[in-house]
Amino acid sequence: MAEEKLTLIVTRQDSPDSAPYEETFKVNYRKNMNIISALMETQRNPVNANGESVAPVQWESNCLEEVCGACSMVINGEPRQACSTLVDKLEQPIRVAPMSTFPVVRDLVVDRSRMFDSLKKVKAWIPIDGTHDLGPGPRMPEKKRQWAYELSKCMTCGVCLEACPNVNSKSDFIGPAPLSQVRLFNSHPTGEMNKSERLEALMEDGGLAGCGNSQNCVQVCPKGIPLTTSIAALNRDTNIQSFKNFFGSDNAH
Amino acid sequence: MENREFFYRRLHSLLGVVPIGIFLIQHLVVNHFAVYGPESFNKAAHFMHDLPFRIVLEIFIIFLPIIFHAVLGVYIVFVAKNNVSRYGFFRNWMFYLQRITGIITLVFIVWHVWETRVQIGMGTKELDYSLMENILANPVIFWFYVIGVVSTTFHFANGLWSFLVSWGITVTPRSQKIATYATLLVFLAVTYIGIRALFAFV
Ligand code: HEM
Ligand code: SF4
Numbered sequence: 001m002a003e004e005k006l007t008l009i010v011t012r013q014d015s016p017d018s019a020p021y022e023e024t025f026k027v028n029y030r031k032n033m034n035i036i037s038a039l040m041e042t043q044r045n046p047v048n049a050n051g052e053s054v055a056p057v058q059w060e061s062n063c064l065e066e067v068c069g070a071c072s073m074v075i076n077g078e079p080r081q082a083c084s085t086l087v088d089k090l091e092q093p094i095r096v097a098p099m100s101t102f103p104v105v106r107d108l109v110v111d112r113s114r115m116f117d118s119l120k121k122v123k124a125w126i127p128i129d130g131t132h133d134l135g136p137g138p139r140m141p142e143k144k145r146q147w148a149y150e151l152s153k154c155m156t157c158g159v160c161l162e163a164c165p166n167v168n169s170k171s172d173f174i175g176p177a178p179l180s181q182v183r184l185f186n187s188h189p190t191g192e193m194n195k196s197e198r199l200e201a202l203m204e205d206g207g208l209a210g211c212g213n214s215q216n217c218v219q220v221c222p223k224g225i226p227l228t229t230s231i232a233a234l235n236r237d238t239n240i241q242s243f244k245n246f247f248g249s250d251n252a253h
Numbered sequence: 254m255e256n257r258e259f260f261y262r263r264l265h266s267l268l269g270v271v272p273i274g275i276f277l278i279q280h281l282v283v284n285h286f287a288v289y290g291p292e293s294f295n296k297a298a299h300f301m302h303d304l305p306f307r308i309v310l311e312i313f314i315i316f317l318p319i320i321f322h323a324v325l326g327v328y329i330v331f332v333a334k335n336n337v338s339r340y341g342f343f344r345n346w347m348f349y350l351q352r353i354t355g356i357i358t359l360v361f362i363v364w365h366v367w368e369t370r371v372q373i374g375m376g377t378k379e380l381d382y383s384l385m386e387n388i389l390a391n392p393v394i395f396w397f398y399v400i401g402v403v404s405t406t407f408h409f410a411n412g413l414w415s416f417l418v419s420w421g422i423t424v425t426p427r428s429q430k431i432a433t434y435a436t437l438l439v440f441l442a443v444t445y446i447g448i449r450a451l452f453a454f455v
């Protein structure tokens with residue numbers, strides 16, 4: 001019995017500096033396949049559509065439930081997670097390519113370090129270490145916790161950076177995801193104590209001012225994070241902070 | 254200089270509305286006097302021309318702000334990598350059009366200032382109704398002016414929308430949506446004033 005085949009066109013790249021090329025694979029179809037399982041077929045049987053043996057396709061994945069962001073790639077022109085993208089819902093042939101905003105390591109593996117560096121830059125954490133036990137922090141109202149939970153869903157997948165016209169090789173804009181994290185940590189009752197430091201980091205070059213309001217990010221975020229609301233709220237906060245810094249007191253924290 | 258981007262971008266945004274946007278409305282309203290006849294236009298234009306400290310006003314309210322806004326604006330246009338073919342969302346189109354109309358507006362302003370203010374300054378032309386009548390008698394130039402005016406009013410109205418976001422005034426999606434409708438009305442109103450004045454000269 002002839003098995004049903006699926007056509008997968010992968011944009012490949014052998015090394016960070018080599019030229020990208022497309023390679024077609026005919027993959028054995030199973031019901032309810034996702035892109036990861038289709039890629040696994042190419043690994044099990046690394047033979048392209050011309051019958052040539054090739055190096056197996058490389059990609060990254062981890063959680064397989066759309067919470068780690070590692071498997072983000074451009075599938076049929078749309079940046080999304082390979083693990084939560086079902087083959088049955090896609091038009092064929094299926095085209096998969098690495099995201100273009102990040103440097104390619106190999107095939108579909110990209111280096112998302114710039115996002116993690118940005119999170120460090122904007123201090124996207126809550127300092128709780130002291131030389132002695134600082135005790136429990138202030139409590140957070142339940143309603144606020146529920147709201148903050150939505151912002152905390154960000155998995156640094158990079159889809160919002162991929163869709164942003166102002167994130168590219170010509171600009172140093174850090175992109176929507178790390179901006180929104182500042183709002184998350186600034187609204188935490190303990191994190192709030194370092195609010196001005198994060199806002200001041202956003203006012204540095206490559207920060208918030210790089211946003212031009214194309215609002216693509218909020219449309220494409222797989223976690224439905226209200227990125228543009230965060231950006232507008234941070235615009236307000238940074239403006240107030242800059243006025244405080246300039247006109248206000250020497251203690252404008 | 255390091256870490257000046259935030260300040261420069263906020264200044265760019267502010268200047269787009271105050272004074273440039275205010276000046277734009279004032280300019281189009283004065284031009285609109287042409288609708289009531291040449292004498293009416295000449296009276297309004299001469300009132301503006303005879304304002305005290307005119308040169309100082311022109312430099313600080315018009316020339317310097319526009320030069321700053323235009324220079325940084327061209328840089329901002331250059332930095333974007335537009336992607337409306339891939340992400341055809343409404344706001345992404347507005348983002349793209351804001352950049353296109355910025356460039357058209359720049360070309361138009363340079364041309365228009367050269368043809369009018371510079372010539373008047375050099376004494377080769379007189380400020381009156383017939384100056385514009387002669388310029389707009391050429392149909393190609395007339396339509397260039399129509400495109401230039403619509404481009405400028407669009408850029409201003411849509412800029413007003415992003416101004417409200419840049420200054421953290423409209424934060425919620427709902428307020429931003431209402432601002433879209435409000436700035437659409439601004440666009441229609443200001444365009445009507447500007448275009449009606451142009452047609453008064455032909
Ligand atoms: C009559 C002349 C002009 C007026 C009234 C005007 C007005 C405005 C306003 C109100 C904004 C919104 C600022 C914000 O985003 O907060 C804006 C943005 C912008 N303007 Fe202009 N402008 C004018 C001329 C120009 C010119 C000549 C250029 C140069 C190409 C230009 C390029 C831009 C760009 C690129 C933006 C977008 C900035 C951003 O999204 O961050 N503008 N303009
Ligand atoms: S904000 Fe959304 S699109 Fe952007 S990195 Fe986080 S989860 Fe991905």
Ligand code: FES
Pocket residue numbers: 060061062063064065066067068069070071072081082083084
């Ligand atoms: S593997 Fe974690 S998001 Fe797909």
